[in-house]
Amino acid sequence: MKINPDKCVACGNCTYVCPMGAIYVDPVIKRATINRDECVECYACYNGLSTEHLNPSAVRTIRKFFQMGRLRFDPEPDVCPTAAFEPEELQWPRVVRRAFSDPRATHESTGVQGRGTEEVKTNDVTNRVRQGEVGFTIEFGRPGIGVWLRDIQKMTWALAEAGVAFEKRNPFTLLMTDVATGTLRDDVLDEKVMSAIVEIKVGVERTEEIIQLVHRIEKEVATVVSLGVGTRCDDNGEEKIVAPILARLGYKIERAKTNMGLGRITNPVENKPKGEPVSQTR
Amino acid sequence: MTNTLHRYGSAESFDDDYIVFATPSNGKNDIDSLPKLKKFLEMSLPFQPVNIGDPVHGGALRPSKDLHTSANWKRDMTPNFRAVIDGLTEPASVVAIFDNQPAAEQFLKLAAEADLGLSVNMSASVEGAVECCRFAGITRHSVGYSLGFEGSTEKLPNTQLLALSTMCGHGMISSSLAKKMIDWVKEGRRTPDEAVTYMARFCSCGVFNPVRARRILEEARMKME
Numbered sequence: 001m002k003i004n005p006d007k008c009v010a011c012g013n014c015t016y017v018c019p020m021g022a023i024y025v026d027p028v029i030k031r032a033t034i035n036r037d038e039c040v041e042c043y044a045c046y047n048g049l050s051t052e053h054l055n056p057s058a059v060r061t062i063r064k065f066f067q068m069g070r071l072r073f074d075p076e077p078d079v080c081p082t083a084a085f086e087p088e089e090l091q092w093p094r095v096v097r098r099a100f101s102d103p104r105a106t107h108e109s110t111g112v113q114g115r116g117t118e119e120v121k122t123n124d125v126t127n128r129v130r131q132g133e134v135g136f137t138i139e140f141g142r143p144g145i146g147v148w149l150r151d152i153q154k155m156t157w158a159l160a161e162a163g164v165a166f167e168k169r170n171p172f173t174l175l176m177t178d179v180a181t182g183t184l185r186d187d188v189l190d191e192k193v194m195s196a197i198v199e200i201k202v203g204v205e206r207t208e209e210i211i212q213l214v215h216r217i218e219k220e221v222a223t224v225v226s227l228g229v230g231t232r233c234d235d236n237g238e239e240k241i242v243a244p245i246l247a248r249l250g251y252k253i254e255r256a257k258t259n260m261g262l263g264r265i266t267n268p269v270e271n272k273p274k275g276e277p278v279s280q281t282r
Numbered sequence: 283m284t285n286t287l288h289r290y291g292s293a294e295s296f297d298d299d300y301i302v303f304a305t306p307s308n309g310k311n312d313i314d315s316l317p318k319l320k321k322f323l324e325m326s327l328p329f330q331p332v333n334i335g336d337p338v339h340g341g342a343l344r345p346s347k348d349l350h351t352s353a354n355w356k357r358d359m360t361p362n363f364r365a366v367i368d369g370l371t372e373p374a375s376v377v378a379i380f381d382n383q384p385a386a387e388q389f390l391k392l393a394a395e396a397d398l399g400l401s402v403n404m405s406a407s408v409e410g411a412v413e414c415c416r417f418a419g420i421t422r423h424s425v426g427y428s429l430g431f432e433g434s435t436e437k438l439p440n441t442q443l444l445a446l447s448t449m450c451g452h453g454m455i456s457s458s459l460a461k462k463m464i465d466w467v468k469e470g471r472r473t474p475d476e477a478v479t480y481m482a483r484f485c486s487c488g489v490f491n492p493v494r495a496r497r498i499l500e501e502a503r504m505k506m507e
Binding site for chain 2: 015016018019021049051052053076077078101103104118119122123126129137140142143211215219222225226229230232233238239246251253255256258259260261263265266268
């Protein structure tokens, strides 16, 4: 992302809307400026700010008079008055930042389908997490901190060493050169993203082990980790296996996502992805 | 809708927050899903959702790319639900947010009866979702628990800022903007309703709950944590 210095009037509105806090008004050039190291190309500034198309010179002149008189104009806080934000053509590996940060990004250039994960929200048609299994979503960077990909590799190495298989359809798994060791591509390690989710699945008997492993490694990672644990309910819609484990580990579960089991396969059989027989789905 | 799961707050704080979403699955039920997704959103309207949306175009409050200067004094703050439904052009998760359990229950029951064939999920407190299922006669298929935030939690802002900023699961509402809005409400520079609309426009998928946000702003006006 770029801010056009010919358009920017240094109103400062954008400095508040950046989730990474990476925009500031440079006191020397008196223009809003993006710290490119910290910017994760989430496009919150470009997508979220409304825009006017005012004449920059006129706005600067008015603002100067207001400042001289110590007067404060009280404009709308979610507006860029001169439409100064301009997307740039991102090259590899920087484009990875956007793929994992901008929820509206298209990902042809990366081959990565966003940050998105299946979790259990389509489990009623994919049967990805079955009875006796637990799916973990280990998210790094959110809310509002961000994460360097080299930090996540510490976790993927540890998980791989524990013999855990990474979810194949997860975009983060696609950044690995070796899923057996959890090693990421060298050229993406110095990229920072809004958040990334490592997704794994294990037998329910390994639930506590994985949580303890995450606890141990997250101490070496300079960001926030959000842990999600998904599992199947029994035939009565009850879940009496994982919740007691979490309670024993001291978790007070405040919130959950519940799959209602209303989905079914409606596509013609020939459109199903290879390797996923219909018999495995509900 | 991945991270509606990790909204910050106690179970009680989700009493006015029920997220119901329909998701097509690639290769499973995505073909011809667009009219079903639109129907899902249409069906929600009689139950007066506080927001609806999709991850491609956003929610019922959206930024304008051609704002007239007069908007600095008089700005339309009305959510446009019709634009969300009409603007849905491709299969994607669609979402309806409710601020009370009876509305969520009724809608869930109707969605089950409609038998759209799409995966339907509710993101809410565990107990809230269980009660909605009971009312709608639904047997839960799967459940995903949020274990909350761990690791370098010292880097997180205060709880009110967290509660506001995590209402955009994609992280598009910065804690700095949330802080600014609390400050402006405290100063009387803006009303909570106005502050809520500013934040809602940054949410890229429409999961932002303006009623819950207004409540948090009102609480913060009296006592910032």
